[in-house]
Structure formats: structure tokens, C-alpha cells
Amino acid sequence: MRAQFVFGEVWVGLRRNLTMTVALIVVVAISLSLLGTGLLFVKQVDHTRSLWQSRLDLSVYLCSAVNPDQNCAKNGPVTQAEKAQIHHTLVSLPQVDHVWFQSQQQAYAQAKQLFANEPVMLSFVEPGDLPASFEVKMKNAQADAGPVTAAVLGQPGVDSVGDDGVILTKFYQLLDGARNAVIVVAIILIIAAILLVANTIRLSAFNRRRETAIMRLVGASNFYVQLPFLVEGMIAGLIGWLIATGLLAAAQAGLDGLQQYFPFPVALSTADLIEVVLVTMLIGLVLCGSTSFLTLRRYLRV
């Protein structure tokens, strides 16, 4: 095995094919960094989801004197006995971690705080308007919201059940949609990259057809004939991957910079980045290597 000879041939091949090689590197870099971005996105969403999941509550709103809704119109405002019954139902559910009571005054105080910047809004609200509620903390917010809601909804004195998760679900759908879009674009680009690898190798095989013909004639092994092409494809893929790694590191740094505006600990760790970078390298190598190999089988039959 003459490494110097093989790399000499590879260098000549890359140089003769310069425009094609550059195009290949750029496409590999962009497709891998988009794919990596998609993967980072997935991780970010996972982090965020698990953070919020632990903070999700159910609010079981109770009927008040001014509530015109159907449930309450029949029974009137909630009575002490009904309140005790609802509380009992909630705490006896196995999915419920703990329950606390928020009175109408507390609800009003919270609203005043939430809408401090919107006095017009506040001017329409009076202390008795907002319903009292039981705030329920569940063991697993995502799975338990359904059964807990079902258990209390319809009980006398219960107006409605608010699930924080519903709001977040919409938010997650948005994030998931963005992530899917990134991944779809990445996959399209990866297909383009595969075609470019195949074309580059084909062009390279055509450029070197004289050499290849002579190599076959004097009895060079298939390995020797094909190696320069394989290495060529791999090197282009590798350079593309290095660029993608740089872009991904920059993207992560950018995301980190954004974190300071949020008081939540959802930053991606360096370990996450390394994992994503390694996955993209693996995909890049497999992609370039196998495409080169298949193309060579087609165009360099011995």
C-alpha cells in the first residue's frame, strides 16, 4: 500500500475537479448543518418540554355568584359542602400530587399583577368576577391531565377545568412544525448532496479514464483502482462536515446568547452539541462513502 501514491492521485483528482468539489463541499456543509440544526432543535424542544412539564397545573374553576355558565346556572354558586367534596375527589386521585385552594381575592390579586400594564383591562374586573379555583399539581402533567379533568368535570360546583398544557401544546406544535420544516429541507439537500457525490465521482472517473484503463491493464487490484475515488469523496465530505461543525457551534453559541433573556435553565450543553456533530459526521461519512462506492461499481467495472 503506497499511501503517498494514493494521496498524490487524490490531490490531482480534487484539483482537476475543483468546481465540482467546491459545489460538493458547500452542499454537504449546508445539508449537514441544517440537519444538525434540526437535531439541536429537537433537543432544545425536549429540554423546554421537560422543564415546563414539571410546572404544569390544572385549574379547577368553581362556580361563583356572577357566573352565567351552564353548569353553574343550575346549582348557583358553589357551597361549602360541594367545595369539600371536590377537594376530596381531587386528593383521593392517585395521579394528583397535591392541591391548593385559590380564593377569588387571591385570583384578583394575581390578575392585578398579570395585567399591571393594562389598566383598561383591569378596570373591567372586580374582585368578585374571577372564580375561585383548586390548583392541582399532577405527578405527570402530560398523561394525567385527561383523567383528572374527567374526574371532576360535571360535579356540582365545578364550572370548568383549565389545563395549562393546552396552551403549551400549541406552542409545542409550533416548535415541532419548525423542526420538521428544517429536517425536510435538510433531507432534500441531502438528496441533492447524494446526487452531487455521484456526479462528482462520475466526472472524476471520466477525467481519469486513461489512468484507470492502464491500472486495470497492468493488474492493479480493484481496491487500488477505486481507493483514490473513495478517498476523494470522503475528503470532500469531511471538509463539508468540518464547515457544518463550525456553523453548528456558532448556532449553539447564538442560542446560548439568547438564553440570558430567559430566566429558565434550558440551554443546550456542549455534550448535546458534540452528540449532534458526531451524528452528522456519521451520516456524512456513510452518505459520501456509500454513494462513491455504488457509483464506482457502476462506472469502474473491472
Next chain:
Amino acid sequence: MIHFESVTKTYPNQSRPALETVNLDVEKGEFVFLVGPSGSGKSTFLRLILREERPSDGRIYVAGRDLARLTNWKVPQLRRRIGCVFQDFRLLPTKNVYQNVAFALEVIGKPRRFIRKVVPEVIDLVGLEGKGDRMPDELSGGEQQRVAMARAFVNRPMILLADEPTGNIDPATSIGIMKVLDRINRTGTTVVMATHDAAIVDSMRKRVIELEYGKVVRDQSRGVYGQAY
């Protein structure tokens, strides 16, 4: 060295076979001319020996190997024992004489020390002393063919196949080419040369095999190009 046993080769989409039930033997160290009009099957014969083609029927043995049993990945081993020269030289235009010859050894993984030793020897053998750093386009046709012969011979093959090696060369220069082939033959290498050149065949007085429409119509030791006397 080369043994054909009722070999027939029919190319796809062709009704007439390129070679038809050919039986012949070429012994080690022989010099054989392969003559016949274009399309008589000379090139097919050479391609079958190199296992660039497989016969439709019959058996071929080259250097003691049954080509039908040779697996694909062992074909390179076979080709290392066969040198090839063509009418159109097939040199690499971007490499000089020395590099062209050395290329044949580099691609089969020979160590550099060995290459440095044998390449100049072979360049001398074909009569190109001191021209190792010339590029192919600086050489005459005869000189280019000598480079091709050096490349074919540098790995000391058991068989040298030459497909019209003098086809692009004037008669005076051809004599020099034939001298080199003769010199290579004298080292014990079996030489099979397909040619149209009657003058050369007549002057060498070697074995002549004549093909016509894919059949051997004449096999004569110390023969001439035209019909037998």
C-alpha cells in the same frame, strides 16, 4: 502458456461468432504472429486472454490457470503476468517517460526502492537511454511505442500481447520496435502479436496463426504473411 480448447465467442446481438471453435496452443517462450483481415477475431482473441471478455463456449488456460474458474478479484493477479502494447500507445500525457513506466509498478504496490532500480533498466532495454524525463508529446511515434513496451515489460510478465504495435509507425521505425519485441522474447517472455504488416511477418519468420471469420485457417511455424508456399 496459452491454451484454447474449442473456444467460441459470440457477442450479444450478433449472429456470427467473433471466434468459432478455436483450438490452439502457444508454448512458453514462443513468438507468435496473429494475422488476418479486420474483423477476423484477432482482437477478440487477445481480449479473451486478458479476460476482458469471457468465451461463450470452450475453455481457456493462461499461465496454467483455467480462466473460467478465475474469480473476479483474482483477475488482477492474472493481468500482472501479462503485458500489453497497443497501436495507440496509451501513454499518460501528464506523466514523463519515467513516470509512465513507474506508474505500472506503483499501482500494483511495488516498493519505491524497487521501482527506482528497475525502471531505468527497462528504459535502457527499449532503447530510450537518457530520455526518462521527456513528456510523451516530445517523443516520436516509435519512441512512444518503446515507452509503452517498457511499461508492459517492467513487471517481467510471462506473456506480452501486442495489438498492431506498428500500426501507427513508419516501416523504418517498425524494425526498431520489432527488435525490442525480439529482445523481450529472448528473455523467455511469450509474445503474441496481432498485425497487418506483411513485411514484418515475412522478415521475422516466426510462427503465424491466420484467422478468417473467427476460424483458424492456417497455423504455421516459421511462416509468412500471405498464403503458404
